[in-house]
Amino acid sequence: xxxxxxxxxxxxxxxxxxxxxxxxxxxxxxxxxxxxxxxxxxxxxxxxxxxxxxxxxxxxxxxxxxxxxxxxxxxxxxxxxxxxxxxxxxxxxxxxxxxxxxxxxxxxxxxxxxxxxxxxxxxxxxxxxxxxxxxxxxxxxxxxxxxxxxxxxxxxxxxxxxxxxxxxxxxxxxxxxxxxxxxxxxxxxxxxxxxxxxxxxxxxxxxxxxxxxxxxxxxxxxxxxxxxxxxxxxxxxxxxxxxxxxxxxxxxxxxxxxxxxxxxxxxxxxxxxxxxxxxxxxxxxxxxxxxxxxxxxxxxxxxxxxxxxxxxxxxxxxxxxxxxxxxxxxxxxxxxxxxxxxxxxxxxxxxxxxxxxxxxxxxxxxxxxxxxxxxxxxxxxxxxxxxxxx
Numbered sequence: 001x002x003x004x005x006x007x008x009x010x011x012x013x014x015x016x017x018x019x020x021x022x023x024x025x026x027x028x029x030x031x032x033x034x035x036x037x038x039x040x041x042x043x044x045x046x047x048x049x050x051x052x053x054x055x056x057x058x059x060x061x062x063x064x065x066x067x068x069x070x071x072x073x074x075x076x077x078x079x080x081x082x083x084x085x086x087x088x089x090x091x092x093x094x095x096x097x098x099x100x101x102x103x104x105x106x107x108x109x110x111x112x113x114x115x116x117x118x119x120x121x122x123x124x125x126x127x128x129x130x131x132x133x134x135x136x137x138x139x140x141x142x143x144x145x146x147x148x149x150x151x152x153x154x155x156x157x158x159x160x161x162x163x164x165x166x167x168x169x170x171x172x173x174x175x176x177x178x179x180x181x182x183x184x185x186x187x188x189x190x191x192x193x194x195x196x197x198x199x200x201x202x203x204x205x206x207x208x209x210x211x212x213x214x215x216x217x218x219x220x221x222x223x224x225x226x227x228x229x230x231x232x233x234x235x236x237x238x239x240x241x242x243x244x245x246x247x248x249x250x251x252x253x254x255x256x257x258x259x260x261x262x263x264x265x266x267x268x269x270x271x272x273x274x275x276x277x278x279x280x281x282x283x284x285x286x287x288x289x290x291x292x293x294x295x296x297x298x299x300x301x302x303x304x305x306x307x308x309x310x311x312x313x314x315x316x317x318x319x320x321x322x323x324x325x326x327x328x329x330x331x332x333x334x335x336x337x338x339x340x341x342x343x344x345x346x347x348x349x350x351x352x353x354x355x356x357x358x359x360x361x362x363x364x365x366x367x368x369x370x371x372x373x374x375x376x377x378x379x380x381x382x383x384x385x386x387x388x389x390x
Contacts, residue, residue, distance in 0.1 A: 011159065012290055012310075016317075018165035019286025025169050027279045029176045034275065035341050036180050038268070040188040044126055045134075047264030048190055050271030051121065052138045054255040057248060059105060059142060066094060067153040068292075068375060069237040074157025075296035084217035090232060091154065091216065092223035098147045106143030110136050122263045130191065137194035144201035151208040157293050160215050167207055175200035239380025246387040273350040276329060276336070277357035284322050284365030287314060288372055295376035307373075315369050326362035330355050 038046050070091070077087040117132035155164045175197065182196045183189075230237075255274070258267055291314045298307040329336060334351035338344060371383055 012294055015159070015161040015290035016287055018162045019289050020283065020321075022165040022168045022172075023282035023286050026172050027282055029172060030275055030279065031340055033176050033180050034272070037183065037193070038341075040180075040183040041190050041193065042125070043268040044124060044264045045190040045193075047266075047268035047271065048121075048126075048131065048134050048138075049193075050255070050267050050274070051264075052141070052194075053271065053274075055109070055138060055142060056145070057255075059146070066098075066233070066237050066240075067149040068240050069233040070094060070150060071153035071157040071293060072236065072296045072375065072378075073233050074154050075159070075293035076300045078158060078293075079297055079300050081217070085219045085221060086229065086232075088216055088219060088223040089226050090229045091213075093225050093227060093229050095147065095150065096225055098150045102143045102146040105146055106139045109139030109142060113139065120260060124263055124265065126190070126264070130189075134190045134194055137191065137198060140198045141194060141201050144198055144205055148201075148205045148208060151205070151212040154212045155208065155215065156289055157296070158212075158215055159293055160211075161290060161293075163211060163215070164208070167204075167211065171200065171204035171207065175204065236375075236378050236380065239378075239384065240375075242384050243380055243387065246384060250387050250390055269346065269349050270353065272337075272341070272346065273353040273357055276333075276354050277361040280322065280326055280329060280358055280361045281365060283325060284318055284368055287318050287321065288368045291369065292372040292375065295372055299376045307376075311369065311373055315366075318366060318369055322362055322365045326358055329358045333358070 034046075037049070073090065074087065077083055113132045113135040116135050117128050121131060123131055152164060155161070178200060179193055179196045182192050186192055255267075255270070258270055262270075291310065294310060295307060298304075298310070333354040334347045337347040337351050337354065341347065374380070374382060
């Protein structure tokens with residue numbers, strides 16, 4: 001029996017295919033454009049891009065588990081048509097909080113930009129004033145991107161993942177391809193890079209917001225702000241928030257420490273190594289994203305037989321997709337880095353780091369579907385305590 005047999009599985013098949021295509025496309029853009037970004041801006045300026053990625057990860061603490069919660073809840077509403085007004089009201093209630101947090105995030109980074117530039121980051125060639133300007137722009141980009149995970153989670157829960165993947169492909173092409181053109185033809189500076197990131201991020205979030213609201217079931221009443229609806233997802237979101245905290249410490253503390261202890265140039269090298277392992281994670285992520293809403297739907301319907309079959313076949317697919325690539329990247333890490341960057345010294349600097357990051361990412365990918373099954377049941381305690389122990 002094929003993994004993708006049956007009408008529901010056929011839908012999951014296309015979700016997986018398009019999610020994988022979007023991830024592969026992003027990986028290909030990174031492979032093609034990151035060396036250009038470094039050539040235009042320099043490795044020290046590229047270290048600020050790595051610092052931005054660390055800030056983005058740290059800001060996940062402020063999500064409070066709401067993005068996976070809205071994903072799960074939209075999937076459950078999909079098999080509860082009598083609650084479509086509640087679904088619209090819940091989205092309106094949560095989005096108000098998200099946009100309010102976006103303003104606070106942007107303002108907070110703006111206020112901290114002087115401290116980060118002059119007392120936290122270690123620079124050699126970049127003037128401190130340029131670094132501060134870049135961090136101010138990072139605050140603007142972070143504010144524009146912040147609500148994106150909420151609306152994306154909603155579209156995933158509604159099983160509109162093919163649509164979301166198409167939007168993502170267009171958006172990341174505009175974002176990174178446009179940045180390369182700006183650096184090439186306008187200004188090869190980190191300031192120009194982040195100005196373009198802010199423009200592209202705002203356009204991406206706006207597009208996903210519009211499409212999400214259009215895909216929600218329509219009702220005669222306009223959506224209303226009802227704070228009491230937060231209790232619908234409160235317990236699950238709380239568990240997810242706790243998981244987010246310990247996971248952030250587990251997987252991001254290295255970058256936070258390095259941003260303080262080493263020069264931006266070294267942080268740039270470490271960011272390159274992380275990009276390789278992140279590329280591997282992009283192979284497993286689409287499978288998780290495709291199956292998690294389906295797990296949630298089947299749990300809500302109580303169809304355990306189909307849930308069991310989908311889980312086991314999905315786990316087999318995850319292993320087939322992730323493990324061969326992980327083995328190649330680990331065994332030939334130096335050759336892969338050299339082929340990618342064309343720089344022998346860079347390959348020598350980071351290939352040992354790449355080996356460990358890739359192996360860790362591969363193991364984490366294999367754990368993602370058991371994690372998805374736990375979340376579908378609203379069981380967050382096991383992952384929290386496991387990550388806390390780690």
